[in-house]
Amino acid sequence: MALIMVSGATGGIGSEVVRQLRKRGDEVIAVGRDAEKLSGLDARPLVLDFTDPASIEPAVRAAGVERLDAVVHAAGVIHLAGIEQATPDSWAHQLAVNLTGPAELTRTTLPALRAAGGHAVFINFWAGPTAKPYWGAYAAGKFGLKALADSLRGEEAGNGVRVTSIFPACVATPMQQAVREGFGFEYRPETLNQPDTVAGLILTALDAPANTRLNELFLGLGPEGYPPGITF
Template sequence: MRPTALITGASRGLGAAIARELAPGHDLLLGARKEDALKPILTELEAAKPFPVDLTDHAAVAAAVKGIDRLDVLVHNAGIADLGTVAETSAEVWRNTMEANVIAVAELTRLLLPALRAAGGHVVLINSGAGLRANAGWGPYAASKFALRALGDALRHEEPTLRVTSIHPGRIATDMQREIVEAEGGEFDADQFLTPETVARAVRTAIDTAPDGHPTEIVLRPIAR
């Protein structure tokens, strides 16, 4: 029986790259808020199945995971990045960021723990360099990624039959990154960033690590060009 992997935020960018990387060896469930957003990647990966749900709607998530009795890999890739200084950032932005980047991850993981335990599964958290250090203007996002790292650390201790890997990439050449650079007043140059494919290969490397090894953290930085 082929292992099953669920990837959130899989409609484009890094999530789609991870889906392509895992497709040869896994049955895929691909997550996005709306199924329409998944049409391109589902057309490309014909055997994959959609997992359309708003991850911040906890009742909808609980309904969506019913019937998943065994899950080998859970890749948490979905998230948001609203930038701003502490002085500029409202409580609503802080709440929305923590809800999307931490609470939704914790709840989906909690609901899928029986399926993950049944498979001796692997949880992969797509974190960030901002989960290791915070820079000016990145407070809410960095706080959420520090919290995500803590979630992974706690889960690793609490669930010894599972593997939990935090991936901390530097900036990745995606549409989200283009929006961030524009918000910073810069000019987007994809050559200055990691490719989604490079990070996706790191995810697969973690998953493919032999069972006697536990890859707890992977840190990637783009090479200056």
């Protein structure tokens, strides 16, 4: 039985990761901001707010985790806005949740990951190194998250810690619904990738033999998942 920490555990992808891990008997530490929502999961709750990075290390220490088989970074937030309209507060919030919070959680859990020869998995932006109009702040955070994962992979290779970045296209979650409706498009979840598919891909990465390295995994989407003339 593995011990796995999942951030964004109450979100569309994170909650499905928790469900699938628990179904197969793994122990899960579910990380999120909302204690009430976390209590509804079949997991050990850890209340953290990525917008308050100074609070992360004390909370992780208090959890008393000495060995950790994996950390799955599934937390994320997006506020669509043009560069002219995006405020400093919006930039700060998105960068905190999408980049600096995951960086601090990674830093504080590294000793436990090293002790177990563990695995860090980062859920990234499927479009990779491109940014569409109005996605600037979100894309900037995710570009930074890829840089974090790439640096961590090189730094920790000698310590037996594996690092995987996963880039899923358009997943049927409340975040994707808000994006579609924000652009004025119909939200049709049946045409999109499903959270259980992404969770299954995460488990595939976690279950890869110890002598393999799945550095990056991309999950595409059929053309029916995009509005006419639009590629997110």
